[in-house]
Amino acid sequence: MKTIAVLGGTGKEGSGLALRWARFGYEVIIGSRSAEKATRRVAELLAEIDHPSLRGGLQGMANEDAARQADHAVLTVPYSAHRATLTGLIQPLEGKILVDVTVPLQPPKVRGVHLPPGQAAALEAQEILGDAVRVVAAFQNVSAEELVDAAHEVDCDVLVCSDDGEARSFAIELAEAAGMRGIDAGGLRNAIAVESLTPVLLHINRHYRIRGSGVRITGID
Ligand SMILES: NC(=O)c1ccc[n+]([C@@H]2O[C@H](COP(=O)([O-])OP(=O)(O)OC[C@H]3O[C@@H](n4cnc5c(N)ncnc54)[C@H](OP(=O)(O)O)[C@@H]3O)[C@@H](O)[C@H]2O)c1
Numbered sequence: 001m002k003t004i005a006v007l008g009g010t011g012k013e014g015s016g017l018a019l020r021w022a023r024f025g026y027e028v029i030i031g032s033r034s035a036e037k038a039t040r041r042v043a044e045l046l047a048e049i050d051h052p053s054l055r056g057g058l059q060g061m062a063n064e065d066a067a068r069q070a071d072h073a074v075l076t077v078p079y080s081a082h083r084a085t086l087t088g089l090i091q092p093l094e095g096k097i098l099v100d101v102t103v104p105l106q107p108p109k110v111r112g113v114h115l116p117p118g119q120a121a122a123l124e125a126q127e128i129l130g131d132a133v134r135v136v137a138a139f140q141n142v143s144a145e146e147l148v149d150a151a152h153e154v155d156c157d158v159l160v161c162s163d164d165g166e167a168r169s170f171a172i173e174l175a176e177a178a179g180m181r182g183i184d185a186g187g188l189r190n191a192i193a194v195e196s197l198t199p200v201l202l203h204i205n206r207h208y209r210i211r212g213s214g215v216r217i218t219g220i221d
Pocket of ligand 1: 008009010011012013014031032033034037038075076077078079080081085101102103104105139140141142143144145198
């Protein structure tokens with residue numbers, strides 16, 4: 001089973017995904033700017049669950065060490081930290097797949113679409129990291145509220161965009177490992193649309209007074 005680094009995995013979205021993948025059987029490393037914070041977060045997560053339900057491993061490290069030791073990585077940091085975080089990880093990520101979960105929200109107006117200078121965070125990630133890293137955009141429409149209880153069944157699909165077929169297949173595998181259906185949603189440019197759906201969902205959550213609306217694709221058997 002592959003080792004996956006969840007960079008910025010101490011946060012709400014990354015922790016929820018990390019725990020689900022470790023339960024499925026992946027070796028997961030939670031990354032942080034602080035190795036101590038990562039280790040603390042792992043201890044908290046392990047205290048919340050039944051250890052026998054963990055088929056894989058869960059450990060914590062500094063982002064750079066996590067990216068270096070893992071086969072592939074997932075990025076879950078706020079958009080404001082996206083460029084700086086990736087700029088420091090170009091070499092450790094070389095030859096790997098990076099799953100970018102980042103949504104370019106512009107607080108406090110998080111319920112309206114904001115296109116960043118590069119049109120999508122995932123397109124910017126590919127530009128920062130260069131061709132030696134295969135970027136795939138996924139999970140941007142999955143609410144952390146839905147992930148927090150690792151035993152809870154998440155009722156949504158995961159749209160997956162990349163210019164690399166192997167990277168798309170890997171992200172679809174990760175979606176399934178976390179209990180969701182992964183959908184091939186085309187090339188990385190399509191991440192412009194997928195990232196833009198998140199502020200729409202945040203609006204829907206507020207308007208209908210719900211917590212974790214999500215996306216479902218119909219018509220696929
Ligand atoms: N929350 C959701 O429901 C949700 C749903 C879909 C997509 N997303 C997207 O997923 C990403 C993460 O969301 P989140 O809610 O998990 O975010 P978060 O909890 O606010 O932050 C995640 C982690 O990012 C790191 N971080 C924060 N500020 C940073 C900075 N200035 N520089 C470097 N690292 C920093 C922190 O890790 P350390 O302090 O340990 O380094 C933090 O624990 C965002 O882009 C968000 O839009 C979130």
